[in-house]
Amino acid sequence: MSAVSKPSPKAIFWFLFAAGGTVCAFVLPAMIFITGIGPAIGLFDQSGLSYPSIYGFFSLWIPKLALFGIIFLALWHAAHRLRVCAHDFGIRADSIVALTLYGLATIGTLATIIALLRIG
Amino acid sequence: MSGRKPYKQQLSRTCWFMTSARYKTYMLHEISSIFVTIYTIILIVGLFRLGESREAWEGWLAAVTSPIGIIFHLVAFAFFLIHTTSWFKAVPQATRIMRGEEVLPGNILVGAHYGVFAIVSLFFIVLAAVG
Numbered sequence: 001m002s003a004v005s006k007p008s009p010k011a012i013f014w015f016l017f018a019a020g021g022t023v024c025a026f027v028l029p030a031m032i033f034i035t036g037i038g039p040a041i042g043l044f045d046q047s048g049l050s051y052p053s054i055y056g057f058f059s060l061w062i063p064k065l066a067l068f069g070i071i072f073l074a075l076w077h078a079a080h081r082l083r084v085c086a087h088d089f090g091i092r093a094d095s096i097v098a099l100t101l102y103g104l105a106t107i108g109t110l111a112t113i114i115a116l117l118r119i120g
Numbered sequence: 121m122s123g124r125k126p127y128k129q130q131l132s133r134t135c136w137f138m139t140s141a142r143y144k145t146y147m148l149h150e151i152s153s154i155f156v157t158i159y160t161i162i163l164i165v166g167l168f169r170l171g172e173s174r175e176a177w178e179g180w181l182a183a184v185t186s187p188i189g190i191i192f193h194l195v196a197f198a199f200f201l202i203h204t205t206s207w208f209k210a211v212p213q214a215t216r217i218m219r220g221e222e223v224l225p226g227n228i229l230v231g232a233h234y235g236v237f238a239i240v241s242l243f244f245i246v247l248a249a250v251g
Binding site: 018021022024025026027028029031033034036037038039040044045047048049051053054055058067071074075077078081082084085089111112115116118119 | 133134137147150151152153154156157159160161162163164166167168170171172174177178181184185189190192193194196197200201203204207208214233236237240241244245247248249250251
């Protein structure tokens with residue numbers, strides 16, 4: 001092994017996977033409880049999820065940035081894990097799988113930026 | 121005639137993980153990423169609807185609370201909890217914190233993660249409830 005190793009792009013994907021996994025572990029159960037389960041049992045739809053309330057909230061820069069960070073990391077975490085998943089389900093065309101999944105994560109990232117900028 | 125008996129792989133390429141409880145648990149973590157992906161797409165659609173109009177946002181909320189929406193979110197919620205517990209369980213293997221000469225015990229590290237998890241969850245829920 002040489003003393004100076006070339007930096008590998010793998011490190012970036014691995015970092016996003018690990019950072020995303022940590023953020024998802026902390027925030028996703030509460031988030032899906034609020035946006036997915038709460039409204040069905042009559043929670044939050046009159047308060048935090050009512051149109052004026054949530055529109056006002058995501059008009060602010062800090063909530064925008066926070067949500068962007070969560071979605072961005074969740075997307076890249078899931079993309080990396082799905083790549084491993086594809087391998088585990090017997091799909092061996094790794095470069096095509098990687099290109100597709102990281103491509104979709106890129107599209108998702110850009111879509112999130114556009115959607116957030118259109119609010120407020 | 122050779123006495124060679126080549127090894128033939130008996131495992132299925134697609135369901136190999138069904139052979140052991142350990143592998144099944146592993147695949148459960150991996151499959152959680154499918155739900156993370158779908159949930160993230162639902163959120164991005166919601167943000168577009170929110171930017172569009174009040175009616176569009178309320179339409180999104182109605183879709184979330186439709187029978188299919190409720191079933192998806194309940195299953196995804198279960199998978200997110202599996203992700204959280206399995207991720208925290210692996211923390212002592214991934215992180216070693218030294219306190220003087222001693223390694224900080226794993227259960228303190230995991231406990232601290234659950235503590236922060238509880239505070240973060242409570243913060244989000246209070247934020248949503250206050251509006």
